[in-house]
Amino acid sequence: MKIDWIAAAIAYLLGSIPFGYLLVRTFQKQDIRKTGSGNIGATNVLRSGSRWLGILTLLLDVAKGFFAVVIARHLAAGADAITTESIGALFAVIGHVFPIWLGGKGGKGVATALGVFLALAPLAALASVAVFIAATLLTRYVSLASILAAASFPVWVWMADRLLRMQYGHGPIFLASTLLVPAVILIKHHKNVQRLLNGTEYRFGSKAKVSSAA
Secondary structure, eight states: HHHHHHHHHHHHHHHTTHHHHHHHHHHHHOGGGGGGGGOOHHHHHHHHHOOOHHHHHHHHHHHHHHHHHHHHHHHSOOOOOOHHHHHHHHHHHHHHHHOGGGGTTTOOHHHHHHHHHHHOHHHHHHHHHHHHHHHHHHHHHHHHHHHHHHHHHHHHHHHHHSSOOOOOSSSHHHHHHHHHHHHHHHHTHHHHHHHHTTTTTOOOOOOOOOOOOO
């Protein structure tokens, strides 16, 4: 139990590093929260006008999620490692969405979720990536692609377990992580859903607009 709390704390602190905010502040002297959607994630960093900063944000957000699970795995170092890994996965995403450094106002957790699930359930994660890519190419709505990818992830985990016999893990904590993380992502996209319904959502490749908070 003590190991689980340590894993949760490390994962939260690692997940809460706001790479998008730090990179844009460092290299462009801007507050990414005042650009485009106001989000600190890779898509909005791309929208700020710097492709390489957007790509770097994506890679770092994925990496912090991945290593949060890897660290939890090494801390557990036992037969019940999947529980500790699942706790690490959940708290890494919580850290990104509610970072202590930005007053609890973080990103939507998509890239960090990809990182944790690449470590926790890699084949299912890659299947979700395929859904994301297909939806983005077809619609150019990154938000819609993120929603569909997140919603499909529990299905891929179930299919990998039942059809391919790839038992990533069992137990209530593992199940909770595979359901709660996508749920957090879906909830964080509620404004995007409203804009999609209104026909005002940003399309990938559109120019940034300075928000009213600027």
